[in-house]
Amino acid sequence: MIxxxxxxxxxxxxxxxxxxxxxxNKGEVLTIIGGSGSGKSxxxxxxxxxxxxxSGRIVVDGTEVHAKSTDLxxxxxxxxxxxxxxxAFPHLTVLENVMLAPRKVLGLSKAEAEAIAVKxxxxxxxxxxxxxxxxRLSGGQQQRMAIARALAMSPDYMLFDExxxxxxxxxxxxxxxxxxxxxxxxMTMICVTHEMKFAREVSDRVAFFSKGVMAEIGVPQQIFExxxxxxxxxxxxxxxx
Amino acid sequence: xxxxxxxxxxxxxxxxGAGMTLIVTAIxxxxxxxxxxxxxxxxxxxxxWWAAPVTFVLDIFRSIPLLIQLVLVNAFLGxxxxxxxxxxxxxxxxxxxxxxxxxAEIVRGAVxxxxxxxxxxxxxxxxxxxxxxxxxxxxxxxxxALPSWIGLALGVMKDSALVxxxxxxxxxxxxxxxxxxxxxxxxxxxxxxxxxFIISFPxxxxxxxxxxxxxxx
Amino acid sequence: MFSYTFQWxxxxxxxxxxxxxxxxxxxxxxxxxLIGIALAVLLTxxxxxGNRVLSGxxxxxxxxxxxxPALFQIYMAHFGLGSFGLHLSPxxxxxxxxxxxxxxxxxxxFRGALKAxxxxxxxxxxxxxxxxxxxFGHVVLPQMLRIxxxxxxxxxxxxxxxxxLGITVGxxxxxxxxxxxxxxxxxxxxELFALAxxxxxxxxxxxxxxxRLVAARLFRY
Numbered sequence: 001m002i003x004x005x006x007x008x009x010x011x012x013x014x015x016x017x018x019x020x021x022x023x024x025n026k027g028e029v030l031t032i033i034g035g036s037g038s039g040k041s042x043x044x045x046x047x048x049x050x051x052x053x054x055s056g057r058i059v060v061d062g063t064e065v066h067a068k069s070t071d072l073x074x075x076x077x078x079x080x081x082x083x084x085x086x087x088a089f090p091h092l093t094v095l096e097n098v099m100l101a102p103r104k105v106l107g108l109s110k111a112e113a114e115a116i117a118v119k120x121x122x123x124x125x126x127x128x129x130x131x132x133x134x135x136r137l138s139g140g141q142q143q144r145m146a147i148a149r150a151l152a153m154s155p156d157y158m159l160f161d162e163x164x165x166x167x168x169x170x171x172x173x174x175x176x177x178x179x180x181x182x183x184x185x186x187m188t189m190i191c192v193t194h195e196m197k198f199a200r201e202v203s204d205r206v207a208f209f210s211k212g213v214m215a216e217i218g219v220p221q222q223i224f225e226x227x228x229x230x231x232x233x234x235x236x237x238x239x240x241x
Numbered sequence: 242x243x244x245x246x247x248x249x250x251x252x253x254x255x256x257x258g259a260g261m262t263l264i265v266t267a268i269x270x271x272x273x274x275x276x277x278x279x280x281x282x283x284x285x286x287x288x289x290w291w292a293a294p295v296t297f298v299l300d301i302f303r304s305i306p307l308l309i310q311l312v313l314v315n316a317f318l319g320x321x322x323x324x325x326x327x328x329x330x331x332x333x334x335x336x337x338x339x340x341x342x343x344x345a346e347i348v349r350g351a352v353x354x355x356x357x358x359x360x361x362x363x364x365x366x367x368x369x370x371x372x373x374x375x376x377x378x379x380x381x382x383x384x385x386a387l388p389s390w391i392g393l394a395l396g397v398m399k400d401s402a403l404v405x406x407x408x409x410x411x412x413x414x415x416x417x418x419x420x421x422x423x424x425x426x427x428x429x430x431x432x433x434x435x436x437x438f439i440i441s442f443p444x445x446x447x448x449x450x451x452x453x454x455x456x457x458x
Numbered sequence: 459m460f461s462y463t464f465q466w467x468x469x470x471x472x473x474x475x476x477x478x479x480x481x482x483x484x485x486x487x488x489x490x491x492l493i494g495i496a497l498a499v500l501l502t503x504x505x506x507x508g509n510r511v512l513s514g515x516x517x518x519x520x521x522x523x524x525x526x527p528a529l530f531q532i533y534m535a536h537f538g539l540g541s542f543g544l545h546l547s548p549x550x551x552x553x554x555x556x557x558x559x560x561x562x563x564x565x566x567x568f569r570g571a572l573k574a575x576x577x578x579x580x581x582x583x584x585x586x587x588x589x590x591x592x593x594f595g596h597v598v599l600p601q602m603l604r605i606x607x608x609x610x611x612x613x614x615x616x617x618x619x620x621x622x623l624g625i626t627v628g629x630x631x632x633x634x635x636x637x638x639x640x641x642x643x644x645x646x647x648x649e650l651f652a653l654a655x656x657x658x659x660x661x662x663x664x665x666x667x668x669x670r671l672v673a674a675r676l677f678r679y
Binding site: 301303304305306307308309310312313316317320321322323395399400402403413417420425426427430433434437438441442445 | 461462464521522524525526527528529530533534537538540541542615619620621622623625634647648651652654655658659662663
């Protein structure tokens with residue numbers, strides 16, 4: 001369970017998160033929608049401790065993320081994250097990209113790490129690209145590799161930060177299909193996305209962020225068909241036009 | 242062909258000079274690179290403010306003539322501290338520091354060239370700072386740095402011609418000694434120049450090739 | 459513990475003479491850069507000319523300049539040409555050697571800078587109705603200058619440092635030569651060369667800071 005309590009976060013004088021309260025349960029798929037600058041991506045990087053927070057707390061399975069005593073490297077094994085820019089390690093092959101963290105962080109043997117990597121890469125449909133360098137892959141393939149790389153750590157939670165935003169339109173589908181597959185397998189996921197159709201289909205709950213505040217949260221049907229907050233209504237109307 | 246008074250023992254003398262050039266270069270490049278990597282990563286890691294003293298000192302080695310560096314260190318050790326070190330030792334010390342100053346600059350630039358987002362991805366997988374450095378940053382930075390580093394190593398070989406000033410008889414100095422004796426400057430200089438060229442040219446070409454290949458992907 | 463007493467006063471007393479030497483050093487560096495740039499432009503033209511002889515000459519020049527020690531190049535100017543009966547003064551030999559070196563390195567930089575500007579730039583300029591010369595002068599050259607500016611600054615610093623090599627061919631009016639002569643008179647080696655080092659440092663810093671200011675004005679895009 002991820003518990004977010006009254007989290008505030010500023011970059012300089014700009015407050016991007018103005019007191020967020022949110023709980024994500026095991027097995028749940030939560031999508032976060034909202035305009036750019038609404039703070040939704042920042043929240044994800046705060047959850048796995050890549051960004052410090054100014055006040056409030058984030059607790060993952062009983063461990064407070066930003067507590068001094070927390071071993072972030074250990075905590076991050078539970079929390080897979082995939083970014084908008086897929087950030088392949090260009091000097092490693094696809095297989096090596098996925099094997100790196102299991103070997104070095106989990107301390108698995110080469111054979112074990114390879115078995116896991118092959119399994120995850122097969123899972124995302126890249127079984128035929130194992131020995132290839134990332135520069136030879138399309139954006140969609142690189143993004144699926146990044147997903148496999150995160151999955152190889154067998155995380156309990158997956159965070160997706162606008163993973164399709166940097167892709168050419170024709171490549172969006174293959175990545176969303178991968179996310180759908182994960183959702184159907186019961187993975188706990190938080191997805192920041194601009195893909196409304198996807199959000200509606202796969203989410204258990206949808207949260208709408210606006211200017212650093214969570215303006216509304218509810219089941220997809222309610223958010224998209226009967227939004228209570230006028231800002232949500234305007235946003236939904238705009239994106240469905 | 243053409244007449245020369247050059248004997249086989251003269252050729253051996255030149256070969257010894259060439260050997261000295263290569264030894265001094267090898268020592269300076271190896272030790273200077275190790276130091277340079279340490280200084281470079283230090284500068285990157287602690288940020289410009291804390292690194293300022295190191296930056297300042299290293300910059301001096303790049304801002305005054307190598308000849309003066311050699312004379313100064315030699316005079317300081319010999320006249321001021323009265324430590325008697327061989328010219329060879331002084332030459333290696335100065336060239337090592339000289340190399341490290343340029344190398345630190347190359348390393349810092351190369352480490353900075355690794356995108357922050359890539360490092361963030363590595364950290365998000367749970368890699369520690371050290372692991373991120375050794376498995377992601379250094380391999381990537383090495384690619385960026387290698388062509389410049391090859392240029393540096395060749396530069397050090399050429400600059401090592403100046404260590405004659407601390408009584409080290411390397412290739413150019415031995416050539417000059419023979420010129421004085423045999424009075425055949427052009428012929429001897431051509432042999433000497435050819436030696437530098439034969440070592441430097443192919444390696445420089447290889448560096449250029451690497452740079453081209455790696456900038457394509 | 460030190461039996462050595464520094465005598466900085468003796469060195470400072472010679473400062474005026476050393477500054478005169480510094481002027482000669484700067485003069486040689488500047489001249490070698492100006493002539494070097496002109497030659498480098500010519501060599502770049504040779505390389506792009508498509509003429510095998512011309513591009514062969516240019517390539518040979520560039521490779522020799524880049525793959526042999528600067529000191530060797532100065533020796534060639536002095537002793538090498540001497541064996542053809544062409545006896546140059548130390549000043550001319552030094553200037554010639556450094557200029558040869560500058561031209562080789564700069565030609566390589568210019569070629570790299572030229573390559574870095576995509577053909578599409580020329581095509582875009584031509585499509586607006588510019589002549590090839592105008593397209594080059596207005597579109598390619600300014601961008602090229604920006605890329606080549608930092609290497610040119612570095613080469614200028616190199617030229618300043620290289621003047622110290624004049625001593626090997628008997629040059630005694632530049633900063634290093636003057637310092638060496640004073641050293642022979644007074645034997646205050648450390649003090650004199652430390653002072654020379656400071657002067658060299660100030661000259662190179664002035665060049666670098668000056669270049670940065672010029673660059674900030676010239677390249678505002």
